[in-house]
Amino acid sequence: MATLLDPSARGRVILVGAGPGDPGLLTVRAVEALALADVLVHDGLVDPRVLDMAPQAHRISVAKQRDRHTLPQEAINALIVAHVKTGAIVVRLKGGDPFIFGRGGEEVEAVRAAGLPVEVIPGISAALGAAAEAMLPLTHRDWSSAVSFVAGQCKGLKDQDWSGLAGKGRTLVIYMGVATCPDIADKLMADGVAPEMPVAVLERGTLEGSRALRTLLADLGPMVEREKVKSPAIIVVGEVTLLADAEDKLLSFARTAEMMA
16 A cells, blocks of 8 residues: 655554454555554554554543543544644554544544644454354345444434435444344334344454344343443344344243243
């Protein structure tokens, strides 16, 4: 991947995708960027083994959790710009890919508005990494010819227009949807998606303790509660989930209920 930036230049920003978790999924170019960093501004979900690839860098965590941010996005932008103006090479390390629900676009805009050079190194997104680990093809000639990505944790969820994104022959991937999954299921069923549509929840994809769980759309919220699913996790809606190496939690729940009856 070519860059217009002088590799020896000081005072610049490199946005780096850290991938879905496993350090082995970093790109070669991402590892090279980490070796150059003077300042490492990183997300909270980045594996410590990835951070250790930049032992020379001053680390700054800007971890974000639902409804609780270490710094608001505007302050993160200002922090990056301030360090670059000192002549530092700032690596902004983001989980997954910077341009897939990573606010990378906002940070590029802020750096460019300050008249400073910036480069973006893509990463394997959480959806691609977790799906590959679970042997879940997001597209398949016999099952799905389209895939869409949406954020389940956003303002005005009910007002988001997802019509046509899920259903037969389509795959819908939902990031950050664990906390709102009951509302997500209701929304999709109200839009005409069949309650018996299979769904998978991929928890901690590529990391230790990862799980792939499958159920039906109508059981999504109850299953997440029963199994105590925690973020990070993605939700995949579509018939392709039947191909995944996933535990059928609806079947196991039904068997448990029969035994207790």
